[in-house]
Amino acid sequence: MFGRRTQQAKQYLKDKDRLNRLLSESLAMARARGGMLWLDIQLLVRLIKAWMSGSYKGVSVQTLVAIVAAMIYFINPLDLIPDFIPGLGYVDDAALIAWLLKSLAGDLHQFRNWEEGRS
Numbered sequence: 001m002f003g004r005r006t007q008q009a010k011q012y013l014k015d016k017d018r019l020n021r022l023l024s025e026s027l028a029m030a031r032a033r034g035g036m037l038w039l040d041i042q043l044l045v046r047l048i049k050a051w052m053s054g055s056y057k058g059v060s061v062q063t064l065v066a067i068v069a070a071m072i073y074f075i076n077p078l079d080l081i082p083d084f085i086p087g088l089g090y091v092d093d094a095a096l097i098a099w100l101l102k103s104l105a106g107d108l109h110q111f112r113n114w115e116e117g118r119s
Helices: 002-014 016-033 035-053 061-075 091-103 105-118
Strands: none
Touching: 002 016, 002 061, 016 035, 016 061, 035 061, 035 091, 035 105, 061 091, 091 105
């Protein structure tokens, strides 16, 4: 299911308006769920926005596709475990974001360092 999202993600990366809507939806959903998920999604959104503005170039297209694909999956209520199932509906979303963060740990570390250097 995540694999199909990578093709969609490539299309999102070509359409900045569509990508901005995805980022806004992801932030709204993460805010509603709270906790670490909220902080993690904020980090990913900041990275995508910095890339979109052209201010951050230290990220590969593969990384961008993975992040956007995960966000598409995250906002989809009918994913592997549908979000409307009480107690379980968000488990797959949280697991996917956790896996993504672990997979992209080096990229995210570089991005955080870049952010800190700008302030």
